[in-house]
Amino acid sequence: MxxxxxxxxxxxxxxxxxxxxxxxxxxxxxxxxxxxxxxxxxxxxxxxxxxxxxxxxxxxxxxxxxxxxxxxxxxxxxxxxxxxxxxxxxxxxxxxxxxxxxxxxxxxxxxxxxxxxxxxxxxxxxxxxxxxxxxxxxxxxxxxxxxxxxxxxxxxxxxxxxxxxxxxxxxxxxxxxxxxxxxxxxxxxxxxxxxxxxxxxxxxxxxxxxxxxxxxxxxxxxxxxxxxxxxxGKDPAYVLPDVKLDHAVANLVDGAFYNSGQCCCGIERVYVHEKVYDEFVEGFIAETKNYRVGNPLDQATTMGPMAQARFADFIREQKAEALRKGATAHIGMKVENDREGSPYLAPEVLTNVDHQMSVMREESFGPIVGIMKVRNDEEAIALMNDSPYGLTASIWTTDTDRAAAIGDRIETGTVFMNRCDYVDPGLVWTGVKExxxxxxxxxxxxxxxxxxxxxxxxxxx
Known part of the structure; x- marks a missing residue:
């Protein structure tokens, strides 16, 4: 046969x-x-x-x-x-x-x-x-x-x-x-x-x-x-105090959830300076709630199902583990067929996360993102490098020199400033570590x- x-x-x-x-x-x-x-x-x-x-x-x-x-x-x-x-x-x-x-x-x-x-x-x-x-x-x-x-x-x-x-x-x-x-x-x-x-x-x-x-x-x-x-990949973003907040929120939400999060260089973890943390998180949650999950053939749908049910179940497991360890979930969107064994999955935003949680360390490749508060560049750089992966990292600031200096210290293949989730054909697409x-x-x-x-x-x- x-x-x-x-x-x-x-x-x-x-x-x-x-x-x-x-x-x-x-x-x-x-x-x-x-x-x-x-x-x-x-x-x-x-x-x-x-x-x-x-x-x-x-x-x-x-x-x-x-x-x-x-x-x-x-x-x-x-x-x-x-x-x-x-x-x-x-x-x-x-x-x-x-x-x-x-x-x-x-x-x-x-x-x-x-x-x-x-x-x-x-x-x-x-x-x-x-x-x-x-x-x-x-x-x-x-x-x-x-x-x-x-x-x-x-x-x-x-x-x-x-x-x-x-x-x-x-x-x-x-x-x-x-x-x-x-x-x-x-x-x-x-x-x-x-x-x-x-x-x-x-x-x-x-x-x-x-x-x-x-x-x-x-x-x-x-x-x-x-x-x-x-x-x-487990691509990070770092949001600095001088950021243009509306721009960062809109682009990072898109970078995290476009294609149901199934992007090689999608944003999977965000580190936000304490001076703008509360405002950033509020905007990020509000923007995420605008997604409409459903049949991808419907023109009103902005997030379709994941490619396979097992991929969605892995995200469900990451979320459950994070919640057991003290994370807070903010979206709680009701989506038809969002259940174990189904590829349909609502986007989720988690705070109170840390690097003891799978969602901040292991590749998710789905519509979930963790947001952490940081005190300074040193803490942000250490956390961004605390990963077995290194494809891209994005820095959100109005200071190009500062972004370049931070980028020099990040273990990654590409450093972005004020954008993410993009392949520039004029620059090499490469990575480090795993x-x-x-x-x-x-x-x-x-x-x-x-x-x-x-x-x-x-x-x-």
Missing amino acids: TETIKLKSPIDGSIYAERPVATDQAVNAAVERAKAAQAAWAQTSIAERGKYLLAFLEALLAMNDEIVPELAWQMGRPTRYGGEKGGVEERTRYMVALAEKALAPYVPEDRPGFRRYLKKEPLGVVFVIAPWNYPYLTAVNSIVPALMAGNAVILKHAAQTLLVGERFAKAFERAGLPKGVFQNIVLNHAQTEKLLGSGKIDHVNFTGSVAGGRAIEKAAAGTFMTLGLELG TGKGGAMSVVGYENLTRPKSYHLRETI
Whole structure:
């Protein structure tokens, strides 16, 4: 009997899509096609690659009216937000435009009688394992620069967003991309591990859990492939006394609860200076109560269900533990179907929290946030660094120099000031500690998808 991957919709629990798992023979054939196609693709000029990628973008954008409700059915994001069209277009156009400069050879100081330069060669076959929470944006982060750099790409998308991989494949087909340069395949965990250990993959890019990252490192051990791993996060915010309070409240509430809190760089803990603590908390609670939780296909819904019921149950457990240890819950929103075993979950704001509670230490990845009062920068910095993760941290102040100085001391991949939850394609997207290794976007993203090759040519003898 053929094994299949089933996509259970968080809207109503129905099976929204089901696809057969690729056979081992089909996987091997896909890898061979990728290797054969990559050799010719690497000889294609960067400008020509860019034309294909921009045609792909236009084809994908043309599908947006179909993609938006598909996303709601697959992972629960409300249709009112219009999908991921804006970010996909921004990142794709930026990385295509950057490619000529980022991939240009480096020429060191002149040495008479010698021609010396360093080229950036494609790695070969890049395996992208994409997540469900931002299924287009996170995939684009790797796929676009990998192809622009001359690599072939094999995509395995998350089971929760199976149809996204098919959309990518269709867009590349409409763009006329040479066959084999991009392929979407459906794999189970065992096949994924086998492919990683086969020695036929040159680079893997994975966005997901810490446990998933460890499993990938283990599966790839001994192959010497390069790894790009974006794993867990527990992103903090620090609100200083000179903050523009209304701006901070509105943006931090959105940063905590957009996409039902299922954001890699979502705000999960907030530290507020004692001078503005009471006013900030009051505003934060009031803003949170404006959310309307419900069916994501309803235009009035501002927060849909979480992607899976087990994710919502984990948030319920974190909240219950925090309350047992003395935390105070402030929202108490009544939401239909908000019960154990359901993906529908109301947002929650907790105060009287501390770092003995899971909600302030372990990744939540859901609509819950803890707010702590702090006395000064020293206390805030210590608390922000008291985490096994380090993806982003945001600082809310009118003093840029102070924000930069605080940022220098925070263990994180990105420092924001007066904004959060955003990927700037001109800056590297990376993390420290258990958040992972490698980096996407910017010139650094291209460096991670190429290998240096030196040319030392003696012109005279």
